Amino acid sequence: MSSKSRPPAGSAVKSSPKAGAHPVRNSTMPNPNISGQKGRISNGAQIIVDTLIELGADTMFGYPGGVVLPLFDRLYDAPINFIIPRHEQGGCHMADAYARASGKVGVVITTSGPGACNLVTGLATALMDSVPVVALTGQVRTELIGNDAFQEADTTGITRPVTKYNCIVKDVKDLARTIREAFHIASTGRPGPVLIDIPVDVSVAECSTASSAKMELPGYRVRTKGNARQISTAAKAINKSEQPVLYVGGGVISANASDELKALAEKAHLPVTMTLLGLGSYDQSKAESLDMLGMHGSAYANYAVQECDLLIAVGARFDDRITGKVKTFAPNAKIIHIDIDPTSISKNVRVDIPVVGDAKDVLTELTKEVEYRERKPWFKKIADWKKKFPFRYDDSSSTIKPQYVIEELCRQTEGKAIITTGVGQNQMWAAQFYRFSRPRQLISSGGLGTMGYGLPAAIGAQVAKPGATVIDIDGDHSFNMTMTELSTAVENKLPIKVCILNNGYMGMVRQWQELFYNKRYSKTYLANPSYATVAEALGAVGITVEKAADVPGAIKKMLVQKRPCVVDFRIEREENVWPMVPTGKSLNEMDGLDILESMA
Ligand SMILES: Cc1ncc(C[n+]2csc(CCOP(=O)(O)OP(=O)(O)O)c2C)c(N)n1
Ligand SMILES: [Mg+2]
Numbered sequence: 001m002s003s004k005s006r007p008p009a010g011s012a013v014k015s016s017p018k019a020g021a022h023p024v025r026n027s028t029m030p031n032p033n034i035s036g037q038k039g040r041i042s043n044g045a046q047i048i049v050d051t052l053i054e055l056g057a058d059t060m061f062g063y064p065g066g067v068v069l070p071l072f073d074r075l076y077d078a079p080i081n082f083i084i085p086r087h088e089q090g091g092c093h094m095a096d097a098y099a100r101a102s103g104k105v106g107v108v109i110t111t112s113g114p115g116a117c118n119l120v121t122g123l124a125t126a127l128m129d130s131v132p133v134v135a136l137t138g139q140v141r142t143e144l145i146g147n148d149a150f151q152e153a154d155t156t157g158i159t160r161p162v163t164k165y166n167c168i169v170k171d172v173k174d175l176a177r178t179i180r181e182a183f184h185i186a187s188t189g190r191p192g193p194v195l196i197d198i199p200v201d202v203s204v205a206e207c208s209t210a211s212s213a214k215m216e217l218p219g220y221r222v223r224t225k226g227n228a229r230q231i232s233t234a235a236k237a238i239n240k241s242e243q244p245v246l247y248v249g250g251g252v253i254s255a256n257a258s259d260e261l262k263a264l265a266e267k268a269h270l271p272v273t274m275t276l277l278g279l280g281s282y283d284q285s286k287a288e289s290l291d292m293l294g295m296h297g298s299a300y301a302n303y304a305v306q307e308c309d310l311l312i313a314v315g316a317r318f319d320d321r322i323t324g325k326v327k328t329f330a331p332n333a334k335i336i337h338i339d340i341d342p343t344s345i346s347k348n349v350r351v352d353i354p355v356v357g358d359a360k361d362v363l364t365e366l367t368k369e370v371e372y373r374e375r376k377p378w379f380k381k382i383a384d385w386k387k388k389f390p391f392r393y394d395d396s397s398s399t400i401k402p403q404y405v406i407e408e409l410c411r412q413t414e415g416k417a418i419i420t421t422g423v424g425q426n427q428m429w430a431a432q433f434y435r436f437s438r439p440r441q442l443i444s445s446g447g448l449g450t451m452g453y454g455l456p457a458a459i460g461a462q463v464a465k466p467g468a469t470v471i472d473i474d475g476d477h478s479f480n481m482t483m484t485e486l487s488t489a490v491e492n493k494l495p496i497k498v499c500i501l502n503n504g505y506m507g508m509v510r511q512w513q514e515l516f517y518n519k520r521y522s523k524t525y526l527a528n529p530s531y532a533t534v535a536e537a538l539g540a541v542g543i544t545v546e547k548a549a550d551v552p553g554a555i556k557k558m559l560v561q562k563r564p565c566v567v568d569f570r571i572e573r574e575e576n577v578w579p580m581v582p583t584g585k586s587l588n589e590m591d592g593l594d595i596l597e598s599m600a
Contacts, residue, residue: 044172044203045070048136049078051179057107057134059083059098059463061091065111066151067138067200083463083492086484088115090456092122093482096131096193097453097460100443101418103256105187106133106460112140113151116197117158121450123193124162128447129277130254132191134182135159139199142170155197164192172205177213184215189222190341191254222340226357226365234312234336234353235369238268241310241334243378246270247293247322250277250446251315251339252359253439258282260363261314268370271382273301275316276427277446280436285415290382291391294322295581296428299389299596302579302587304382305330312336315359318348319447328586338362389579391432392599399572400548402426402501405555406433409471409499412555417441417469420457422478423449424508426501428577430473452481458496459489469497469559476502476528483534489564490539497558498566500531503573511576515591535566543567 042050048071052060059081064072075082085091088110095106106126110116116137126133140149156166165185169178175198182194238244252261258281265272265288272282273290282289293301305311311333316322323329329349337344337351338359345354355362393403406429409417415435421427421444436442443461445453458472479500489496501507506524513521532542541561545554545568558565578592 041206041208043070043206044175044198045074047172047175047207048179048198048203049074049080051176052107053079055105055180055183057105060107060109061085061094061098061460062107062109063088063091063111063115065115065138067112067140068109068203070200070203071109071136071138071198081463083459083488085456085488087482088118089122089452090459090482090485090488092119092133092135093125093450093453093456094460094463094488095133095135096122096126096129097420097443097457098464099126099132101440101461102464103440104464105183106131107136108133109136110138111151112138112155113153116155117153119195120158120162121448123159123195125445125448125450125453126193127162127164129250129445130191131193132186133193134179134186135163135193135195137195137197138203139168139197141201142199143201145199155195159195162193163195164190166195166197168197168199169202170199172202172207175202177215180213181215181217184217185220190251190344223342223356224340224358224361226338226355226362228365230353230355231362231365232369234338234355235366237310237334237336237353238270238312238366239371239373242375243308244268244270244310244312244375245290245304245308246272247275247305247311247313247316248272248278248281249275249314249316252278252281253315255315255340255359256439257315257358257360257363258439260360260367264363264367264370267367267372269372269375270312271304271379273297273304275319275322275446276431276442276444278316279431280439280441283437284435285437292431293587295324296432296577296579298391298432299579299590299593300382300385302581302590303385305333306586306588307381308333310334310336312338313351314338314363315340317344320348323349324581324585324587324589338366389593389596392596393575394599397572398548400545400551400569402429402503402569402571402575403433404548405499405501405551405569405571406430406473408551408555409473410434412552412559413469413471417471418443418461418465420444420454420461420470420472422454422472422474423451424475424478424506425503425511425575425577426473426475426478426507428508429501432577434473451475451478454478455482455498456485456488458498459485459492459494462489462494462496463492471497471499474498474500475507476500476504476531477506477526479531480526480528486535486538486540486564486566494564495562496564497561498564499558500566500568501571502528502531502568503571503575504528505573507575508577510574514574514576515580515582531566531568535564540564540566544570546570
């Protein structure tokens, strides 16, 4: 890379902040307001560790390298649970899932150049799903920046589009403050990943400890309280509505607002549908749950959205997998949109009543003003759709149906496990057939759809919740992408379970080829290893299941393992996910309903 494309050495590289973030001042500028300047003399690496501990980060994920040696030296005997992945992408997914499962900020540390570059997919995954992750990357010495130094990469440049905010710290005096700011920006407003790049000379430079340095974010404002008038207008619309639908996204979970959501749904008597990331925010065992909506959502949710007269979106962003054809999305509905991120309002779909604020706060206020209405005809219609088009599969065959595996998993874990997923059919079946009842129970890459997320995510979730049963429902090819992380699980004695729905195919892509490319299965079949043998070689337990009759026993065996356990379910090869709204179609134009009906 030419040095021309780089900022001159000595300048700070700033990202343009994303939704909800605002520019922070140049971190190389002298900062006269640092408090705590009088403390003991420390080096940059020690300041990093002290500040992280002060911020409550007792668990981190990371991989060492040359320019982070000073930092790793300080981590040697620090009171931190430090997990070393086998690849930095895995480390970033672990930090991300740790954050999703715990509600805390996930921290990942890597070296410069290749280490930092390996974070990109993980950061993009966290950005798309609004997950608070702080990444600390080492950088070459300040004087070498722009010289194509060994293991130099323009980390802030490369990660600018995949972070909520990033910067490089060039003065040790700014370190503590910048780390505090990173945690604040990552976890407030619409959460997201923040990266701080730290040249090695800054890590070894000495300064008086400034770990209590105050944040200086004059331009960063987060509006948590919703506008009272807008809330009243929303309440009136709800009270007037004959056919309302609550459409809930991951924002409700990240705002810890599930109780407030339940209170609103119960008081006003509203049916609730959730996005993939919203699953768990509302108990699916309730009659008012319409389960997931969208491309592979339930027919009853999609019909309800298309026929509703009022759509109340909370912490959701009208992603194209949800709306189908935007022009004909919820054609009869007035739309209320409650979101912390003002930039997502009316971005994809025109909104009638926007309310910018924290979901917990806004839902509390809104609930005070709503009234109960029975809405008998509407709930009758919904009950009829539910009866006619439940998620179904043909259970008459002796080959293993993936849906059956998930139903059985749900039965044996009493719907209480934390589920992570790969991407593809496995992910959609997990969303359709496991029944989620509490927030932070489903951990899945929604926005970016990152194959390879499931296994490292299970590790991050298990670290966050050591007592929980954590199951990765994965695809064979998703698992292939990061399966080396099984070693991380083994080394750290994490009893995660991996259920590979092994169809031999990149199943979701094959499904599209079947439906839209005349069954020309171009490059979607790859030879797989014996996963049980791989698992055993890496120190985990491996089980292969080839017959439907063996599914319950294998799951039972898996659930009692103390070591990580991989179960390779050889499933029906060409099973499809139904229903399906083809790209460009309206939500009510679902394929596969006839197939589902024929199985009744
Ligand atoms: C990193 C990455 N590369 C490519 C894709 C495109 N893609 C989406 S689903 C899929 C197939 C997934 O196969 P598998 O993990 O076996 O899951 P299945 O659909 O068979 O359950 C592919 C290639 C992706 N989502 N992520
Ligand atoms: Mg597959």
